[in-house]
Amino acid sequence: MRTLHHVPHHPPSRLVRLALAEKRLPVELRSVPIWERPEDFLILNPAGEVPVLRDREPLANEAHLAGAPGAQPPKLLTLCGASVIVEYLEEAYPQINLMGRTLAQKAETRRLVDWFMRLFDRDVTSALVGEKIDKRLSRQSVDSTAIRRGYKNLKFHLDYLGWLAETRSWLGGHDLSLADFAAAAQISTLDYLGEINWHQVPAVRDWYSRIKSRPCFRGLLSDRVPGRQPPAHYADLDF
């Protein structure tokens, strides 16, 4: 069985769950308390980070099932990190394309995945989610300056997201792509904390409403962080 080691409120983990669900690839989820640095997990990924996907190599698997002469049993692959995993999924399971087809589309998808996974995370999520949830789970003291900086940066990032949503069908261009899932992974985590004032960002709300209504989103909307309930609108498709 395909297994994803993840943290439920962690945007890179959410990006991978959305990509797997959109591609209709079933997966068993295993929540990892990474702040405790469990040794058996560090063997899988020496970086000590989620998400980590374990998957039987699909091409070898098909040859094996077909009983091809000299076929090797399928290798179990360990894929570390959201960008490594989504590149793998695009190549291993290309039937549903989430990257784009031309060089220009792929470059734009990857630019925006990097934007939301790295820049948005550095500017906003590491401050708001890092301080409000992660530090509580690992019993560290909270830095209120970081939280204020996170709110200031959130405004800039919502402006950029709103501009993309207003000028394009989906964030990366004409088609739904990993760019939308990367942004939705961040936004859904912040929305769980009640950090998005939806009345102030109508273009972002319209885009998020469309992506939130997709079947691939259901798993995320039923997640609960221990000891912290989401606002009433979190799982509401008509928020």
Next chain:
Amino acid sequence: MRTLHHVPHHPPSRLVRLALAEKRLPVELRSVPIWERPEDFLILNPAGEVPVLRDREPLANEAHLAGAPGAQPPKLLTLCGASVIVEYLEEAYPQINLMGRTLAQKAETRRLVDWFMRLFDRDVTSALVGEKIDKRLSRQSVDSTAIRRGYKNLKFHLDYLGWLAETRSWLGGHDLSLADFAAAAQISTLDYLGEINWHQVPAVRDWYSRIKSRPCFRGLLSDRVPGRQPPAHYADLDF
């Protein structure tokens, strides 16, 4: 002409220069003072970061040159960020493969590129190069605690790099790959500052000596940071 907007002592810029040179793709280099946030550069990349590659779409270009009926003039692509650029180069110019051929090899190359570009950078380079060069260029005050933390992390990262170099032909496995160039981009920047004690890390030295001798490395070894000379061994192939 292909153009790379870069910062000479910046590891992600160096990774892209090495990949371009190994693939024998000529490029015009333009050094960007990103700490001044020049407006014409922010139009190219709203993230305000180097490297940015501008390149004429190669496939369209070939059809255009061949005078194919209905061929469009080649589009000028703008590619933002080292990971976006190296993925593009692998697909647009596949004659020299630097990613690996199987799903497992590609995943390992991408894991190590991310390791050196993101983790090594966060743990070591942002502290040592960020404090010693970048802050001087942007006239900010230096944080000596960050520098001490950078040295401590450097030891851990050199141990891991040494383990990879000892147990594999190249860092990602049997073949030279972007994993080697990502690591060399970081190590060459630190070596310019004289931060690597080569006598303590013989396996890393053997690996670095092999990669430094390649023709693709020549451009990096002739770089100079204004106001800061490298140690005598920096450009010496027999260091």
